[in-house]
Amino acid sequence: MADASFTDQNFKTEVLGSQTPVLVDFWAEWCMPCRIVGPIVEELANEYKGKLKVGKLNVDENGKTAQSYGVMSIPSLLIFKNGQVVKTMIGAQSKDSFKREIDSVL
Amino acid sequence: MTYDVIIIGSGPAGLTASIYTTRADLKTLVIAGGKWGGQLMLTTLVENFPGFPEGIQGPELMMNMRKQAEKFGAEFVDEDFVEADFSKKPFRVKASDKTYEAKSVIIATGADTRWLGAPGEAEKIGRGVSSCAPCDAAFFRDKNVIVVGGGDSAMEEALVLTKFAKNVTIMHRSDALKASEIMQKRAKDNPKINFFYNAVIEQVNGDQKVESIRVKVNPSDKSLLSKTAEEIEKITPAIFSPKFVSKDKDSITLDLKVDGVFVAIGHMPNTKVFKDIELDEHGFIKVHDHYLTNKDGVFVAGDVHDSHYKQAITAAGYGCAAALEVQHWLENQE
Numbered sequence: 001m002a003d004a005s006f007t008d009q010n011f012k013t014e015v016l017g018s019q020t021p022v023l024v025d026f027w028a029e030w031c032m033p034c035r036i037v038g039p040i041v042e043e044l045a046n047e048y049k050g051k052l053k054v055g056k057l058n059v060d061e062n063g064k065t066a067q068s069y070g071v072m073s074i075p076s077l078l079i080f081k082n083g084q085v086v087k088t089m090i091g092a093q094s095k096d097s098f099k100r101e102i103d104s105v106l
Numbered sequence: 107m108t109y110d111v112i113i114i115g116s117g118p119a120g121l122t123a124s125i126y127t128t129r130a131d132l133k134t135l136v137i138a139g140g141k142w143g144g145q146l147m148l149t150t151l152v153e154n155f156p157g158f159p160e161g162i163q164g165p166e167l168m169m170n171m172r173k174q175a176e177k178f179g180a181e182f183v184d185e186d187f188v189e190a191d192f193s194k195k196p197f198r199v200k201a202s203d204k205t206y207e208a209k210s211v212i213i214a215t216g217a218d219t220r221w222l223g224a225p226g227e228a229e230k231i232g233r234g235v236s237s238c239a240p241c242d243a244a245f246f247r248d249k250n251v252i253v254v255g256g257g258d259s260a261m262e263e264a265l266v267l268t269k270f271a272k273n274v275t276i277m278h279r280s281d282a283l284k285a286s287e288i289m290q291k292r293a294k295d296n297p298k299i300n301f302f303y304n305a306v307i308e309q310v311n312g313d314q315k316v317e318s319i320r321v322k323v324n325p326s327d328k329s330l331l332s333k334t335a336e337e338i339e340k341i342t343p344a345i346f347s348p349k350f351v352s353k354d355k356d357s358i359t360l361d362l363k364v365d366g367v368f369v370a371i372g373h374m375p376n377t378k379v380f381k382d383i384e385l386d387e388h389g390f391i392k393v394h395d396h397y398l399t400n401k402d403g404v405f406v407a408g409d410v411h412d413s414h415y416k417q418a419i420t421a422a423g424y425g426c427a428a429a430l431e432v433q434h435w436l437e438n439q440e
């Protein structure tokens with residue numbers, strides 16, 4: 001299971017204030033490619049347990065956060081380290097290519 | 107281990123082929139690509155795939171095809187094919203950093219969005235530039251967007267966008283649309299959709315995201331060319347806050363404020379990765395007898411060779427044919 005569900009309300013404490021790096025999966029109910037990425041994100045959450053906090057952010061319900069990070073296409077996976085975006089991955093990709101991107105910033 | 111067949115690509119062609127090869131008891135590996143599922147993953151309702159009288163969502167159709175193939179034992183790697191040696195048998199086929207061996211190969215890599223190639227475009231894909239209205243339209247609520255193209259897919263993209271955007275303008279390089287009558291009518295009847303003819307995007311501007319586009323207009327009404335900058339700005343729709351840039355004897359260049367650019371000018375076959383496979387003059391794989399390439403044991407199916415029909419059902423049909431031919435070919439090898 002992904003560790004968390006992020007919202008406009010908890011983003012500051014859960015993501016920006018997190019000690020461990022955080023991967024945020026920006027998604028929405030209507031987004032078909034998100035359904036492909038969703039299960040991959042679940043697997044990543046398991047494989048990176050302890051090293052990376054993983055959670056989802058529904059862009060329809062949390063438009064403020066999505067907008068402030070310029071998310072205009074989903075799925076978008078952003079990695080935050082010490083409150084800063086260190087990686088942006090736009091669109092569906094394979095698990096291995098996500099892992100390569102994650103490993104490059106961890 | 108050597109596979110009987112490796113199928114490269116997982117659109118309707120590749121997945122249909124894999125259903126047939128696995129059911130024929132051929133050991134099958136599908137190199138599905140990082141973006142598995144193909145073009146139908148980028149659309150909403152598919153209304154012309156037989157068997158679904160109410161239509162079916164493109165991604166749902168593709169997930170079903172994949173499930174069907176997996177049920178019969180097809181193996182999948184969701185990685186991109188990188189290179190292959192088709193000169194020696196068994197063939198050695200590389201995906202990501204792993205190499206697989208196979209007696210035969212079906213190439214079904216389909217086609218990808220043809221981008222405009224204008225400066226500023228590539229950096230803003232996912233930041234206002236898109237080729238997938240069903241994926242990204244919701245981010246353009248009450249915004250002003252351009253759809254580039256004149257075919258069915260441009261009309262379709264525009265119609266999807268009207269659910270969210272305030273203004274949708276279809277920009278086309280000429281004044282003759284290629285879209286079917288029914289799609290043209292749907293677009294023209296929609297009050298949110300306008301048309302901007304004889305215009306080509308020269309540049310996509312913006313810092314973090316799309317803010318404006320520079321367009322070159324070749325008006326069919328040549329009298330426009332003698333108008334002053336102010337007059338030209340005045341007759342251009344005000345939603346674009348148009349800024350005159352320059353003009354010459356047959357064109358006018360303008361900057362138009364827009365929030366999004368949806369590109370729907372067609373597709374390019376994914377053939378660059380195949381080094382010694384013969385292509386036709388437009389870059390499609392050159393096909394012999396409907397399913398053969400120039401290499402013995404390497405077959406082809408779908409939009410990667412078909413520049414004419416480009417439909418899910420034809421791609422699936424080609425996939426079926428290639429699979430049956432592979433089966434036949436393998437039998438004759440023994």
Ligand SMILES: Cc1cc2nc3c(=O)[nH]c(=O)nc-3n(C[C@H](O)[C@H](O)[C@H](O)COP(=O)(O)OP(=O)(O)OC[C@H]3O[C@@H](n4cnc5c(N)ncnc54)[C@H](O)[C@@H]3O)c2cc1C
Binds near residue numbers: 145214
């Ligand atoms: C927006 C849109 C709407 C459409 N609507 C309809 C419709 O309503 N009805 C209809 O009949 N048709 C429709 N089409 C056309 C239809 O989608 C295509 O004709 C069909 O998908 C072609 O199938 P294909 O299997 O040949 O190729 P594709 O669907 O293009 O699939 C090719 C696959 O190969 C993979 N691939 C590419 N390169 C590599 C590589 N190097 N390694 C591994 N894999 C690779 C890709 O990731 C992809 O999964 C639509 C197309 C679009 C873009």
